[in-house]
Amino acid sequence: MKALIKLHLKENLKGRSFILFGILGGLVSLILLTGGLIIVENNPTEEAISQLGTQWKLLSIISGFAAVTVSMGTIERHLKEKRAELLALHGLAFDRQLFSLAIGNSLVSMMLSAILTLVFVLIIIIDQAPTNLLGFTAAFISYLLSTGIVALIVSTLNMFLPGIVVAVLGVFLVIIGSFHQVIQGMLLNNGQLAGRILAKIMDFIPPLDVFNRLTRSLFFLEFKDGRDLIVFLIFIWLTLTVVFLASKGVSRREKI
Amino acid sequence: MKKYSYILWLLIGIGLIALLFVSQPRLIDSHTIDLINKSRRLDFEKHWPGFKPDIYPVEVYKRNFLKKDSAVRYDGKELYEINNKTPIYALSMDVDPDGQAKLLAVNARDFRSLSDVGNYDGSSADLYYQAVIIHEAFHCFQSDQGFYELFEKQMSVYENSTVITTSRKLDNDPEYQKLWVNEMNSLIDYAKEENEQNYRAYVECYRQRLDYLYENFDTEDIDEYLTYSALYEKAEGTAKYIENIALSELSGKELKFSTTGYSEGTSKFYESGFFKAYIINRIEGLDWKTDFFKTNKTFEDYLLKAK
Numbered sequence: 001m002k003a004l005i006k007l008h009l010k011e012n013l014k015g016r017s018f019i020l021f022g023i024l025g026g027l028v029s030l031i032l033l034t035g036g037l038i039i040v041e042n043n044p045t046e047e048a049i050s051q052l053g054t055q056w057k058l059l060s061i062i063s064g065f066a067a068v069t070v071s072m073g074t075i076e077r078h079l080k081e082k083r084a085e086l087l088a089l090h091g092l093a094f095d096r097q098l099f100s101l102a103i104g105n106s107l108v109s110m111m112l113s114a115i116l117t118l119v120f121v122l123i124i125i126i127d128q129a130p131t132n133l134l135g136f137t138a139a140f141i142s143y144l145l146s147t148g149i150v151a152l153i154v155s156t157l158n159m160f161l162p163g164i165v166v167a168v169l170g171v172f173l174v175i176i177g178s179f180h181q182v183i184q185g186m187l188l189n190n191g192q193l194a195g196r197i198l199a200k201i202m203d204f205i206p207p208l209d210v211f212n213r214l215t216r217s218l219f220f221l222e223f224k225d226g227r228d229l230i231v232f233l234i235f236i237w238l239t240l241t242v243v244f245l246a247s248k249g250v251s252r253r254e255k256i
Numbered sequence: 257m258k259k260y261s262y263i264l265w266l267l268i269g270i271g272l273i274a275l276l277f278v279s280q281p282r283l284i285d286s287h288t289i290d291l292i293n294k295s296r297r298l299d300f301e302k303h304w305p306g307f308k309p310d311i312y313p314v315e316v317y318k319r320n321f322l323k324k325d326s327a328v329r330y331d332g333k334e335l336y337e338i339n340n341k342t343p344i345y346a347l348s349m350d351v352d353p354d355g356q357a358k359l360l361a362v363n364a365r366d367f368r369s370l371s372d373v374g375n376y377d378g379s380s381a382d383l384y385y386q387a388v389i390i391h392e393a394f395h396c397f398q399s400d401q402g403f404y405e406l407f408e409k410q411m412s413v414y415e416n417s418t419v420i421t422t423s424r425k426l427d428n429d430p431e432y433q434k435l436w437v438n439e440m441n442s443l444i445d446y447a448k449e450e451n452e453q454n455y456r457a458y459v460e461c462y463r464q465r466l467d468y469l470y471e472n473f474d475t476e477d478i479d480e481y482l483t484y485s486a487l488y489e490k491a492e493g494t495a496k497y498i499e500n501i502a503l504s505e506l507s508g509k510e511l512k513f514s515t516t517g518y519s520e521g522t523s524k525f526y527e528s529g530f531f532k533a534y535i536i537n538r539i540e541g542l543d544w545k546t547d548f549f550k551t552n553k554t555f556e557d558y559l560l561k562a563k
Contacts, residue, residue, distance in 0.1 A: 044507035045380035057374030181369030185362075188317070188325070188345035196325070203321065209369065222378045225365065227279055234272045241269065 005104045021066060025116030028058055029123055052129055053216050055120055060143060060212045061178045063113035067150040068170030070112065071105035073163030075155055095251035102155035102243045109151035110144040117143075131219050139219035145236060146211040150174060152239045153206070159250045177208030206235050277321075283328045283335050284316050287382075288363040292316075295386035295393075295502065296332060303501050304494075304545055309393035314359045317345045317366070329358075347388055349395040351404065357396035361389060383506045391499035398491065403549035407491050414484055422473065422481045423521075433518040435465040440515045443531040447513045450538060459560065486554040488522050493529010493555070494548070497537075500530060532559060 045053075078084055078101055088094050117140075123129075124136065131139070154170040161169070176183060180202065187199040214228040223229075296310040313331040315338070320326060327343035329336055344350070347367070348360045362370070367388070368381035376384070398404055414420065426432045439461040446454040469478045504511045511534070515527060532555035536544055544558050 044383050044503065044509060045375060045377050049377045049380075050375040053377065054374040181366065185345065185366065185370045188319075191342070191344065200322075212374070213369070213372070216374070217378060220377055224378065227276070227365070230272060230276050230279060234269075234276060237265075237269045237272055241265070 005100045005107070021112045021115045022118050024062065025059060026119035028062065028116075029055055029119040046130075048127065049130065049220060052124070052219070055123075056139075056143070056216050056219065057178075057212055059113075059116055059120060060146060060208065060215065061174065063109070063116055063143070063147045064150045064174035064178065064208060065171065066112045066116070067106075067109035067147045068154050068167060068174060070109045071102075071151045071154040072158060072167040072170055074105055075101055075158040076163050076166075093251065095247040098159060098247035098250060099244060102152055102247070105155045106148040106151040109147045113144055113147040114140075129219075131221060135219055135221045138223075139215045142211065142215045142218060142232065145232075146208060146215070149206055149211075149235055149239050150177075150208070152243050156239075156243050156246045159246050173205070174208065176202075177206050178212070180205060180207035180209050182209075206239075207231065211235075280321070283318065283337055284330065285363060285365070288316065288365070289330065289335075291364050291382055291386050292330065292361070292389060293332070294506075295389040298386075298390065298502060298505065300390075300498065300501075304394075304397075304498060307394060307397045307498070309390055312357055312359055312393050312396040314361055314389070315343070315350075317343050317360075317362050319366075347392060349392045349399065349404075351399055357399040357404070359389065359392045359396060361392070380507075383503060386506055387499045387503040390502040391495045394495040394498045395491070398495070398549050401549035403491070407487060410484075410487055414480075417480060418477050419480050419484045422477045423484075425473070426469075426481070427520040432465075432468060435461070435468055436518050436524070437515065439465055440528060440531070443528065443535065444513045444515060447531050447534050450535075462556070462560075485525060486556070488525040489529035489532065489555060490548070491529075492522070492526045493531075494533050496526040496530040497533035529555065535559065 075098060078097070084094065084097060087097055092100075124131070150170070150173065153173060154166055157166045157169055184199045184202045187195040187202070189195075210228055211232050214223075214225075214232055217223045217225065217228070292314055298309060300307045300309065310332055313329055315327045315329050318326045318328050318337065324339075325343055325345075327338045327341070329338055344360050345362060346360050347362060349357060350360055351357050361367075364382060364385050367385045368376065368378070371384060372381060395404070398407075439458070442454070442458040442461040446458045466482075469481075473481075500511055513531060513534075518524065519527075536542065536555060536558045539558070542558065544553075547553075
């Protein structure tokens, strides 16, 4: 299982995509640093906090898209390759192959997300952001895990659906997840029964904006809301469980 | 061994979900109650005589997992759940059938989620929440003055008039937008520094905008539009003025005057009304607040006589 994850990482971690994501993340960070501040009249938040917070928000959205790109077709390709049968003959059960690939996708996405933040980290160090090493580390871990969740969900979808459909669903997942609470608020505000039902259904879509709020509160050393952390941990648990069960289900269907 | 690890994994999940339910407040979370209490305790007597935010009950939207949502009413002392009606998810005001004005609110956590695009920290979101509570409480105060009834009545008349069409036309007119922004900038200058030159500059910008309107549109339509915009400015501008004062007092920072440019619809009237209320309030010896909501006076009635 570990060998397959390592192989998957080796195949996907090409230098070109790393450089590309490094540049993309750098550009986003620099653009926001030089005037991308979202101004709200009489917003009492310190300008530096507003700027860094907006950077965290945008980087998490881009890293979500990166996770979709990395994960959207890998399982489908693996199902079509002879390698799956060969690995099964060598003792690696098919369900464990799928589980390993999903974990591999999640690790690749996390690495790309880390690369995205390179310039941002430099800005944090140079500008002496209002945080400390512990706060930054905790925030960084939660940021990476959020991306990992997206990759795992997209990988699971790819066990049942073609890559192109998964790509579209993945993009929706990132957009809706990143503005989850606002969309849910709009649905509740419209007062219609359909809106209220849709808002309830949205409880089962990962609230990436809540995860991002958790990241920012850890980063700015103002973590108080334990519920954000509990919701985050539940989604990690739920996603891993779903990936595990889906791998089992698909392996039974494929009968390898 | 494998079996035990599965059981352990399952137990972790059950534990987390149980923790989520345990951490869910029975009615409203204590942080929201604390913020509502803090905002209700603010004293506005010197800013707007008669306005007491603590006399209005608050109905907070309660989101229930896997069951129908409800509202929780809080009057500063008692806290109880209302299950027999559909709650409204909004930051607004409403009037009970018995005539009692009340605030409609979401909890502080939801409020931060709705207003935050990464640019708020937790403590600022809390300050903003308190200021918005005050904004809505001021609408309750307007209602007690009889203004809410008048506002609602007028708005229902406007629904069937040409004012919405005129408003849309102006929202798509670059020349009008330019004149509006010029007027806002002149108001900002005047708000920042009270002198004859800034006053004259404002009056000139106001006249230019009015001239443009009457030269390019039907007189009846413009008369109606100006009454409509004045009513909106009166309702929302004064509430924004009180909200900004609350924000300034809570944060310990001075009031800021800036414009984000021309915004479509009615949101621009919050900003313009705030500038005007601030400027009028500075006029020494002028009692404009006592009957402002009881008469059909507009900001211009005071502003244009300021010198």
